[in-house]
Amino acid sequence: MLRRACLALLLTLLLTAPVRASNIFPLEPPDTSSPRATLDSFITYTDKLYAAATASKEDVVLEREFMQRAERCFDLGQVPPTLRDEVAVESVLMLREIFDRMDLPDMDDVPDKNGVRENKTLVWRIPHTEITIGRVPDGPRMGSFLFTADTVDRLEEFYTEVKGLPYRSDKGPDYTGFYEQYIYSSGWMIPDGLLKKLPGWMLAGVHGQAVWQWIGLLAAIAVCGFSVWLVWKWNRRRLNRAGVGRIHLERMIFPLYAMGTCTFIKYVATAQINITGDILRYLTVGLGVSFAVFAGVAIVYAGNIAMQAIINSARINEDALDADVIKLLCRLVTFCLVFVLFYNVGSHFGIPVTAIFASAGIAGVAVALAARETLANFFGGVSIFMDRPFRAGDYIVLDGGERGEVKAVGMRSTRLLTRDDVMISIPNSVITNAKVVNQSLPQPSFRVRVKIGVAYGSDIDLVESTLLDIAHANSLAVAAPEPRVRFRAFGDSALEFELLCWAARPHDRGRLIHLLCREIYKTFNEKGIAIPFPQQDVHLHQAKD
Secondary structure (H helix, E strand, O other): OOOHHHHHHHHHHOOOOOOOOOOOOOOOOOOOOOHHHHHHHHHHHHHHHHHHHHOOOOOHHHHHHHHHHHHOOEOOOOOOHHHHHHHHHHHHHHHHHHHOOOOOOOHHHOOOHHHHHHHOOOEEEOOOOOOEEEEOOOOOOOOOEEEOHHHHHHHHHHHHHHOOOOOOHHHOOOOOOOHHHHHHOOOOOOOHHHHHOOOHHHHOEEOOEEHHHHHHHHHHHHHHHHHHHHHHHHHHHHHHHOOOOOOOHHHHHHHHHHHHHHHHHHHHHHHHOOOOHHHHHHHHHHHHHHHHHHHHHHHHHHHHHHHHHHHHHHOOOOOOHHHHHHHHHHHHHHHHHHHHHHHHHHHHOOOOHHHHHHHHHHHHHHHHHHOHHHHHHHHHHHHHHHHOOOOOOOEEEEOOOOEEEEEEEOOOEEEEEEOOOOEEEEEHHHHOOOOEEEOOOOOOOEEEEEEEEEOOOOOHHHHHHHHHHHHHHOOOEOOOOOOEEEEEEEOOOOEEEEEEEEEOOHHHHHHHHHHHHHHHHHHHHHHOOOOOOOOOOOOOOOOOO
């Protein structure tokens, strides 16, 4: 009689035991060259699997190899990769249980290679059943005769119809199949003696699972879900107390813990509680999607942490274009990683991601046409970053006459703070096509011109020295380049001079001119240098008769 302990060991080690030497060739495939060869291979290897599992000295490596050969008799091409291992094991055990309860056709009546060649057989159906063996038309198993994908999909339905029937008489009175024991067995974490002490109603099957399995699965999900919620609350509280601008490595705790929890739940459900059938498929897909979502969140958090670390290490102003470009590059890399993640996850679950992303590409073209102004501003920001006509902190003058300090250069717009403390936001697509005067480049100092007229007859040497002294005494005027005075012209009403000096920063221009004009007026009055106002002499001559 099949021992329960052996089945539990088979469950946990069948797919994970390391490959060791055995008395069969480990890479030898089953013969699937015809329906007869496939059916014979499946029965032969499942017989050997049963014998190895019930032997007095169990050989797990042999069990694994026999199981793998039996699995290769099925067309699993339409089964998502994430479910393939579980579906393969269950399909082998369910189909053998079905065969053990029905009369199989004589092997001479099953088409062999010659029969397939002569009759050009592509699909053969086991008499009085809907179980079919068909030729694989493409893919890596092309040309092999395998139990069809439709048969794999309907095996649980077939098993449900025959599981109440007795085993064939040739199996003997002591023969017991192992699918029921497989699905209701437990892993090493749950003692076998504990299950034997459970009341009968907890061992009864409900939708393919024992009641105790349902209770264990729901308890595991509830406990793990509650722990994830507690970690989220704790992590959120820590982040709220953290300082602004700090690199929050703690953000990674929650998604990593949630990913580990999803992995733990799947391990407990498959290897310990031994959930099977459709429930296992739904659970695997749900946990896989959850794992992918939390992995995507972890990638986004990691990208933000890397971005903040780069900005802080380079001591870049958060409002500077450099910071925006770093943020853009980090987010593009993050987006690509998330894209690759969900592409692989979709492929793993058998979702036609290529068609989905192709449709998304068509939608993306429509969005791009609708958002062409936004894209123009984006590429304008890239152009500003590449050409560097100005940067945050520079004083610029636009062709419309607006003058102010560049406060931030973003990927969409440039913000300019005027001397009236008015913030102007200019789209990058506009500013890249406009004439811009940068008063902060190539030198940060800004030249100031003060024109002054003195009366004819004034001492021009005194005027020149006085203006230079005033400029040198002003703290806003830089010493290098030195201030200078130029005699520009003989005006209609005055001798026209011009004082030239340099302000340390462009935004000091207005204040420097104000202070220079005040001091010039006061000093000229003290020294008796007249500043004439415009005047014109009119001479009237009497006309002669």
